Amino acid sequence: MDKISDLLQFNTWGTLSVIAGDNRPVCIPMSYVAYKNQIFFHSVPETQIAKLTTKEMCFSCVDELSFIPGAWMTLSGNPGIGTVFYRSVLISALPLVVTSVEEKSEILNQLCEKFEPGGSYKKIHPTNLAIKRMTIWGLDISKATYRARLGENLGHAVQMRIIRNLKERGRVLDQRTIALMEKRSFMGDSKE
Numbered sequence: 001m002d003k004i005s006d007l008l009q010f011n012t013w014g015t016l017s018v019i020a021g022d023n024r025p026v027c028i029p030m031s032y033v034a035y036k037n038q039i040f041f042h043s044v045p046e047t048q049i050a051k052l053t054t055k056e057m058c059f060s061c062v063d064e065l066s067f068i069p070g071a072w073m074t075l076s077g078n079p080g081i082g083t084v085f086y087r088s089v090l091i092s093a094l095p096l097v098v099t100s101v102e103e104k105s106e107i108l109n110q111l112c113e114k115f116e117p118g119g120s121y122k123k124i125h126p127t128n129l130a131i132k133r134m135t136i137w138g139l140d141i142s143k144a145t146y147r148a149r150l151g152e153n154l155g156h157a158v159q160m161r162i163i164r165n166l167k168e169r170g171r172v173l174d175q176r177t178i179a180l181m182e183k184r185s186f187m188g189d190s191k192e
Contacts, residue, residue, distance in 0.1 A: 014061030
């Protein structure tokens with residue numbers, strides 16, 4: 001799985017942004033599902049964001065990782081300015097509005113599966129009357145850009161120091177941060 005798909009599968013929400021008719025920026029936190037090279041959103045048609053599906057939209061999703069104290073970012077251990085490691089995806093595109101009730105039910109079932117894996121939800125069928133009223137739109141994942149801050153600008157020795165300190169601190173986020181750092185090309189893997 002590539003890094004964009006991995007982040008979109010891992011996270012559950014992001015911020016959808018668009019310029020409203022009165023030229024005001026509108027940013028709304030939205031849950032989403034990545035499916036068939038798109039990310040899909042849903043709402044009732046009366047919502048402000050659903051009414052703006054004829055305009056280019058921007059979606060951002062951030063995976064916040066570990067806080068790295070400034071002292072960890074030097075070999076001397078002298079205090080410095082700390083930072084937060086992260087990875088992010090940004091997609092800017094015209095949305096594709098889904099009109100087929102069959103497609104809508106398929107997408108909604110994918111969203112349910114994302115949040116309730118294993119089918120513990122009630123399957124949504126195309127005959128469900130609520131689907132006809134629902135607005136579902138998608139953004140093309142091929143328009144996505146990926147950005148990460150995982151210490152790649154630091155020397156190898158400092159990166160190894162950070163990994164050692166993360167292991168010692170041992171929080172859940174620290175374990176994820178270590179795994180992502182170890183995938184980086186400085187560790188011999190060019191996938192990230």
